[in-house]
Amino acid sequence: MARRYDCTQERSRKNGLLEAARAVRRGDLVVLPTDTVYGVGADAFNSTAVGDLLEAKGRGRGMPSPVLVGSPNTLHGLVTDFSEKAWELVDAFWPGALTIVARHQPSLTWDLGETHGTAAIRMPLHPVALELLKDFGPMAVSSANLTGHPAPQDCDAAQEMLGDAVAVYLDGGATPDTVPSSIVDVTGKVPVLLRAGAISEEELRKVVPDLEIAR
Secondary structure (H helix, E strand, O other): OOEEEEOOOHHHHHHHHHHHHHHHHHOOOEEEOOOOOOEEEEEOOOHHHHHHHHHHHOOOOOOOOOEEOOOHHHHHHHEEOOOHHHHHHHHHHOOOOEEEEEEEOOOOOOOOOOOOOEEEEEOOOOHHHHHHHHHHOOEEEEEOOOOOOOOOOOHHHHHHHHHHHOOEEEEOOOOOOOOOOEEEEOOOOOOEEEEOOOOOHHHHHHHOOOOEEOO
16 A cells, blocks of 8 residues: 655655655655656666556656656766756756756666667756655656646645555645646757746757757
8 A cells, every 4th residue: 555645744754755765765656746746756777667657657668757866966877978058958957847858878777668868857846856866866757647647736636646556655735836847858969949848948048049949
């Protein structure tokens, strides 16, 4: 049976974070709040757990899971060919609602789905998410909804959809934003906006004026 912890209360939050980290290390799934929507997460380097995550959502390998990190420094071990423009985007918008698609290190032993050598990575601006990520490390995290259903803004909606497929629910209250992250691809010479989200095209262009829009 899934356990749920009220992370608005200090003691419950501390216990919940400890239990969530243990669950992820066991290969189980957890639900956590972020600054955009609630996410369902697993150990990014446990292919079975990532497969369980995709299965719980009813999602195929053709839609791989993004990765959340607790610090920009984590990128050094995850990505390659990361341009100066990509670092400028990280400096400007992390932690926050910007997901960056970059080429991952070929030596990494993870299986996030059919990524074609890339990974979608974000550092969320939410204290509960950051505490868990800094304790555990990079996690595969996708929105905590069944595929085709709205992404949840509260823990109740996430639990209603995912139920006992998840071991631990971290309830941080309603998320501060209802808009998903913006996604920018930095695998080429020019950054490309794949999805307009919480960070507008105008804001992004202040940092990378040559930003292109995906067609």
